[in-house]
Amino acid sequence: MLCEECGKNPATVHFKKVINGNVTEMHLCEECAKKKKEFDTSFSIHNFLTGLLDDIQEGPVKVDYIQATKCDKCGMTYGKFRQTGRFGCNHCYEAFKEKLTPLFKNIHGHEEHIGKVPKKAGGVIRIRKEIQKLKNQLNIAVKNEQFEKAAELRDRIKELEAEIEG
Amino acid sequence: MVKWLEGKGPESDIVVSSRIRLARNLEDINFPQMITKEAAESSTQRIKDAILSSNSVLTREFEFKRLREISELDRNVLVEKHLISHTLLERPQIGSFLLSKDEKVTIMINEEDHIRMQVLLPGLRLEEGWDLCSKIDDVLEERLKYAFDEKLGYLTSCPTNVGTGMRASVMVHLPALVLTGTINKVLQAVTQIGLTVRGLYGEGTNAMGNLFQISNQITLGESEEKIIEKLKNVVLQIINKERKAREKLLNSNKVQIEDKVYRSLGILKSARIISSKEAMKLLSNVKMGIDMGIIDEVDKEEINKLMITVQPANIQKRAMKELTQFERDIKRAELIREKL
Numbered sequence: 219m220l221c222e223e224c225g226k227n228p229a230t231v232h233f234k235k236v237i238n239g240n241v242t243e244m245h246l247c248e249e250c251a252k253k254k255k256e257f258d259t260s261f262s263i264h265n266f267l268t269g270l271l272d273d274i275q276e277g278p279v280k281v282d283y284i285q286a287t288k289c290d291k292c293g294m295t296y297g298k299f300r301q302t303g304r305f306g307c308n309h310c311y312e313a314f315k316e317k318l319t320p321l322f323k324n325i326h327g328h329e330e331h332i333g334k335v336p337k338k339a340g341g342v343i344r345i346r347k348e349i350q351k352l353k354n355q356l357n358i359a360v361k362n363e364q365f366e367k368a369a370e371l372r373d374r375i376k377e378l379e380a381e382i383e384g
Numbered sequence: 385m386v387k388w389l390e391g392k393g394p395e396s397d398i399v400v401s402s403r404i405r406l407a408r409n410l411e412d413i414n415f416p417q418m419i420t421k422e423a424a425e426s427s428t429q430r431i432k433d434a435i436l437s438s439n440s441v442l443t444r445e446f447e448f449k450r451l452r453e454i455s456e457l458d459r460n461v462l463v464e465k466h467l468i469s470h471t472l473l474e475r476p477q478i479g480s481f482l483l484s485k486d487e488k489v490t491i492m493i494n495e496e497d498h499i500r501m502q503v504l505l506p507g508l509r510l511e512e513g514w515d516l517c518s519k520i521d522d523v524l525e526e527r528l529k530y531a532f533d534e535k536l537g538y539l540t541s542c543p544t545n546v547g548t549g550m551r552a553s554v555m556v557h558l559p560a561l562v563l564t565g566t567i568n569k570v571l572q573a574v575t576q577i578g579l580t581v582r583g584l585y586g587e588g589t590n591a592m593g594n595l596f597q598i599s600n601q602i603t604l605g606e607s608e609e610k611i612i613e614k615l616k617n618v619v620l621q622i623i624n625k626e627r628k629a630r631e632k633l634l635n636s637n638k639v640q641i642e643d644k645v646y647r648s649l650g651i652l653k654s655a656r657i658i659s660s661k662e663a664m665k666l667l668s669n670v671k672m673g674i675d676m677g678i679i680d681e682v683d684k685e686e687i688n689k690l691m692i693t694v695q696p697a698n699i700q701k702r703a704m705k706e707l708t709q710f711e712r713d714i715k716r717a718e719l720i721r722e723k724l
Contacts, residue, residue, distance in 0.1 A: 292414045304496070306418035308411060308531035308539045311546075318543070322536075325544055327578075328605020331537025333548040334518065336525045343534050 219290065219313065223250035228316055232287065289313035342382055349378050386465055386689045387487040393507010397675040398623045400555040400595065400688060401506050403466075404513035404612075406521055407540045407549035408499040409531040415541040416475060416494045424478035424494050431493050434527040435482055435520075442523060445486070451479040457706065460697030466504060471495050489520065496541045497549075499524065506688075508619065510552055510612045518608070537604065547604030552612050554619045555584070559594040559672040560629035561622075570625060571596070578602050579618060593664035593691055594672075598622070630676050645673030649682065653724050657710075658717045663694045686723055693719065 219229045227247035287296040294306030296314050305311065311318065322329055335343050352375050359368040393399065409415060410430065413423045428450075435443050451459060451472065459476075462468045467487060472479045472495045482491040492500040501520055503513040531539040538549040545551070561567040571581045582597045598619060600611045633641050648669035652658075658666075671687045673679045692698065699712050699719065707715060 292418045294418060302417070303543070304417050304541045305415060305539075305543070307414040308409060308533075311533060311536060311539055321543060322546065322604055326547065326602045326604035328547075328602070330535055331533075331547045331604055333537060333550070333607040334521075335537075336530050336532050337522065338525060338529075 219245055221245065221247035221250050223247070223253075230287070230316055287314060345378050345382055349375055352378070386692050388466075388504050389506050389685060389688050389692070391506060392685070393505060393509050395508040395620075395623055396506065396684075398556055398558070398626050399508040399619065400557055400691075401466075401504060402509045402513050403502055403504045403551075403553045403555075404510065404517040405500060405502040405551045405553075406517050407497040407545045407551075408501070408521065408524070408528075408538060409540065410498050411529045411531045413498065416478065416496060416498065417541060419478065419494065421478065427498050428478070428480055428493050430528060431491070431499055431524070432480070432482065434524050435491060438523050438527060440523045442484075442489075442520060445484045445489070446482040446491070447485065448482050449480060451476045451481075457697055457700055461701045464695040464697050465692055468492060469495060469500070472500075489516070491520070491524075497545070508554060508616070508623075510554065510616050514550075514552070514608060514612055544601075545603050548606070548608050548611065550603060550608050550611065551599050552615050553597050553599030554615065555595055555597050556619065556622060556626070557593075557595055557668065557671060557675075558622070558626050559668050560633055561626050562594050563633065564629045566625070566629065570622060574598060574618060574622070577614075577618065579615065592661065593668040595668070595691070630672070634676060641676070642673075642678055644669055645676075645678050649673070649679065649724070652720050655717045655720070657713045658720065659713055660694055660696060660716065663716055663720065664691060667691050667694070682724060690720060690723060 221227045221229045222245050224247060227249060229245035230248055231244075231246045231251040233244055288294070289306055289310045290313065291309035292306035294310050294313075296317060299305060299310065299314060319329055335347070337344070352371050356368055356371040356375065359365075359371060388401070393402070410427055413419065413427050416424070419427070432448050435446055436448065437443075454462075459468070459473055463470055463473065465487070467483060467490050468481055469492065472481065472492050475494055478494040480493045482493075484490070488504055490502050490504075492502075501517060501524075503517045503520075505513050533539055537547040538545075540546050540549050558567060558570075561570055574581055578601050580599055580601050582599070583591045584593070584595045584597070598615065600615055602611070606614075648666040652663070652666050652670065667687055667690055670679070670682060671684065671691075674682060674684045674687065693702070694716050696712055699715050700707050702719065703711075703715050
């Protein structure tokens, strides 16, 4: 889920206000949450809570933290994922993205897949990887002054690029 | 019985089997942990059809079975024969599988992931296993849309499988390294370079009969070929160490080793009551004796098969009924006497 303010960063701060039965929900990234007047300028859990409480005259308050970050496809929360060590669906990878990079780095020592790519679904990915490979070959060819080969490679790259765009 | 052990493979004096497993998921359905019954039925049908209705040569080889239509005893027999996993048994209502007639290939449905395919071959044949597994993967992918991410690769239920979704493992028999007390050093070294060691029946099981399973830990950031190459190199080094330890034993303690082998064979041939633990230990000694050239009167393939068929569920399956532990120990001794 992306931040509702900037629409760029993933939303990591989620809060829900219930005032006289009226529910308001907000999903922000940490940056935008810091900027919000309601939250005080020095952002901390403490300020966050008290700031919220100041706004509210009566009614229950519910605050969800990162543990409660929820996958909107299958309903898995980050807290439950931490408990079971299993994702609920493929979208969990997107929903918990922030937290996963260090986790993968920890388990595998790497962050990026370089193995097999499915033929059908990965059509564009395959071509992109092929283009990258050809570009490397092109650089070597130019360096070695093999201009005929370089021209061939350049044409092939153009063809593949057209294939992706088309 | 235990068809996949028929025929010898390379390095079969030490390597019992090689296995390649691939984890895959469908894009539009929750992973089995969060799946509804209806969705589970849909994934089952789609995966089953992708194999059985495809035009590939492979597909005529497979038979489809639902776990809920198989007795508990038969399920355990399949686990002991390494044809399905323990994890599949945790979901008896939604779990099913396709098994090839030669018992070398299994495609499990709704295990921890929607698809868990495995190729199991005797001897050290990792490349061949990967080649076959990848072909089956291609057949499935032609009809199914996998959960795949450009950066993270194949998306799996557990973060330890993400990327290639591949687990390559080799089952090795290391009696001499155990006897000479060098096994722990070897296993420590193995775990330090990103491989894991487990017992005969995977995670959390003990090394029965001096059998160890060595597999890759890392699935992200290395290609399948690279992972296999690394595992193979390590296994070749371990094979070398085991062979040297066997040589050393023969040079320095020949009579003691011969005594151990013949005594073990003697007990196996004459015992009337035998536990699976004792049987595994003695079978391991006899296997070592054959592989070291001490005895040749026993068929090694038979010993390899016995190491699986002496397990509790297999013994009960043979008797065609449930047995108490004591009854099993008697039937086990009978089976061994009959085969040796």
